[in-house]
Amino acid sequence: MNQAAAASPVVTIVALCYNHARFVREALDSIRAQTYPNLEVWLVDDASTDGSVAILREYAAANPAWHTLLLPANVGNCAAFNQAFRRARGEFFIDFATDDVLLPTRVAEQVAAFQQLDASYGVVFTDAELIDETSRHVRYHYRRPAPGQLHPRPASGHVFAEVLRRYFISTPTMLMRRSTLAHLGGYDETLAYEDFDFWVRAARDFQFHFLDAVTTRKRLHPGAMSRRGYRPHDPFLASTITVCRKALALCRTAEERAALAVRLRWELRLAVRWSNFAEAAELYALLREVRAVRPLDWALGHYARLRR
Known part of the structure; x- marks a missing residue:
């Protein structure tokens, strides 16, 4: 060397x-x-x-x-x-x-x-x-x-x-x-x-x-792995939900929980768009835990529960 x-x-x-x-x-x-x-x-x-x-x-x-x-x-x-x-x-x-x-x-x-x-x-x-x-x-x-x-x-x-x-x-x-x-x-x-x-x-x-x-x-x-996400039966969505649960446990401030809510809201919309209704229901449940549900979130969560 x-x-x-x-x-x-x-x-x-x-x-x-x-x-x-x-x-x-x-x-x-x-x-x-x-x-x-x-x-x-x-x-x-x-x-x-x-x-x-x-x-x-x-x-x-x-x-x-x-x-x-x-x-x-x-x-x-x-x-x-x-x-x-x-x-x-x-x-x-x-x-x-x-x-x-x-x-x-x-x-x-x-x-x-x-x-x-x-x-x-x-x-x-x-x-x-x-x-x-x-x-x-x-x-x-x-x-x-x-x-x-x-x-x-x-x-x-x-x-x-x-x-x-x-x-x-x-x-x-x-x-x-x-x-x-x-x-x-x-x-x-x-x-x-x-x-x-x-x-x-x-x-x-x-x-x-x-x-x-x-x-x-x-x-x-x-x-590429990045091309497989957000499709019906997305193999990565369950992992995303797991990480969001970890993140919620790690949040220390209201600002951090609000940031997580932004992520959950985005993932919820994509899950519904691509008909991943069981996962969408889980994401909605996490939004409820964060206490950040908005009217559109409620509508999407209710729709996902009906369709799963």
Whole structure:
């Protein structure tokens, strides 16, 4: 290890693959192109069926310091990430889906940002470029309607209420402090997806920092997890409801409960729109617990109870 690497904190990239054969070479090449000198790489395959494993083995053979974890059965993103997290040694972690792409200075920029922050900060996140299946530009995560304006407006610092109220973080851009993940016990493996739960639990005890830079190319394609939400029999909606229940238990102020009500109201409307009536009834019950029911909420909740 050279002197620069020895003086730099270890950053672990957990490269999670599930049927990403079309994209995984570009993703892994972007790891190799990083300018940061002290990386630990874990290639984790969640029982792919499309030839991804052969490509992962090829890259592992060409990069002997990289680690491989080829799971015999599909366990989902949360459990797959945790298996690598428990084995890894990094001070910082990137949860990297291998259909996305890291820009070359991604790790270096985010570590430099962390080094200007105190230990109360658990996450640094950034802007992202959204790309299509052929890696062509679509748009950026944050729209910039005027100089100095970003939409959605990113929040920094104590963001617990903000992550309840609205979506503003581009998940693939996060660099997470190991101690934050350890404090949470890693991801909750009972959930179908990780980001909302991580934001809620991490933001309760740690600050988040927004770095205004584009560090990641996030791929949009029909197989992406984000494209499966809010459809009939949405596999992620039950997890969202579970996280909202956790959030209610974590709320300490009237402002935080009001922020949670905004989230519940949004999820209730989408659940009814897509005919997830049983889940809509659960969301309405949570709104009643928050004591934030409005007339339209009551109407939607009553309709959901009749239709479930």
